[in-house]
Amino acid sequence: MTVAQVELTLGHADAVAALERALLDGLDVEGCPPRSNVPVPAGELLLMPAAAGRYAGVKVAGVAPANPAAGLPRITGSYLLLDGPTLQPLALLDGAALTALRTPAVTALAVRALAAPDARHLVLFGAGPQALGHLEALRAVLPGLDRVTVVARRPGPAAELAARAAGAGLDAAVGTPGAVAGADLVVCCTTARTPLFDGALVPDRAVVAAVGSHEPQAREVDAELVGRADLFVEAREVALREAGDLMMAGAGAERLVNLAELVTGRAAVRHDRPRFFKSVGMAWQDLAVAAAQYAAVQRVAAVQRVAAG
Structure with missing residues (x-):
């Protein structure tokens, strides 16, 4: 199965809205799966799975404290978005870019209130x-x-x-x-x-x-x-x-x-x-933003198909 490479183009307001929707829809934040942290010589590896509604997903991320001194990002990784009912892969996103977007969005959602x-x-x-x-x-x-x-x-x-x-x-x-x-x-x-x-x-x-x-x-x-x-x-x-x-x-x-x-x-x-x-x-935060990005891409694709006849 081909997994689409999806670029993260959501704006900050859209990311905040995606997080807010997940919570207003009744997500149980206390019952979400825990993150796995594995120490490695370069830092740590993080495994972050989640499932809610139509989607599931998992982020595999690395935290490498020495990277910035070498001109490399401190956070690395990828996000695999899955179809919720079948767990079939749907899209692959840049995990570092996703983290860079969803973390400020979480803060903004809280601070706004x-x-x-x-x-x-x-x-x-x-x-x-x-x-x-x-x-x-x-x-x-x-x-x-x-x-x-x-x-x-x-x-x-x-x-x-x-x-x-x-x-x-x-x-x-x-x-x-x-x-x-x-x-x-x-x-x-x-x-x-x-x-x-x-x-x-x-x-x-x-x-x-x-x-x-x-x-x-x-x-x-x-x-x-x-x-x-x-x-x-x-x-x-x-x-x-x-x-x-x-x-x-x-x-x-x-x-x-x-x-x-x-x-x-x-x-x-x-x-x-x-x-x-x-x-x-x-x-759950990564999942909410990744799912919103995928849905946005799907809407654009649907419009383009209609326009193409």
Whole structure:
């Protein structure tokens, strides 16, 4: 059987909509299959299977920490989309590109529900592909966002990202971790293993999202922030297994609200304390975005067949 090679062309807003549809359709995020992590000499291999509705799929991804120094992507891999009822292969997608799209889309979906209506100032930790993707995804769902402060270890990439944001019409600058004191939104897209900033500085009005790790021994935010904030996660079970930001701060399941509860309106959102969203990545997210991309390609093909007579 020939498997179609499908290019990922969905925009950020479409990816957010695909994730939202999956949750509104009743996906049980707590019952989704766990990710398999296998350590290898170059890093780790991830196997991420999922099935929902008309489709199933699996992502095989590699995380190679040394790759960026050699000019190679840190995340590699492929995604195989399957027909749900028969498990026949339908399409093959670039796994790294899929990860680069769905991760910011997950954050944007959560932040849209958590941010104050007048949120304008984003403090963005990191200057790599995920940082850029998050900037673009947040702009797609928060039209009032008009200022960004980039905080990164390396001045060159930080300045490049700030210049790119300025070119897109934002008030953009390179800053320091203390910039969180004036933030409406804080997003952490780094490989840091220790906290990036003092959680006591984060204003009550702010939303903080951390996406950089899925390891129990790594965190981007400190226990001070976790202790002050209302806590939101993709799924409680996964967070308590993989989210070092929460585990190292001693946060228990009783404090965690999952993404399905947030998106469907079952969770209350308060604005008198910080809201913290911790993402580790789940297989259902890849499936939702891959399926939306495949459906879009199929619609275009159907139109072309009709036009051809």
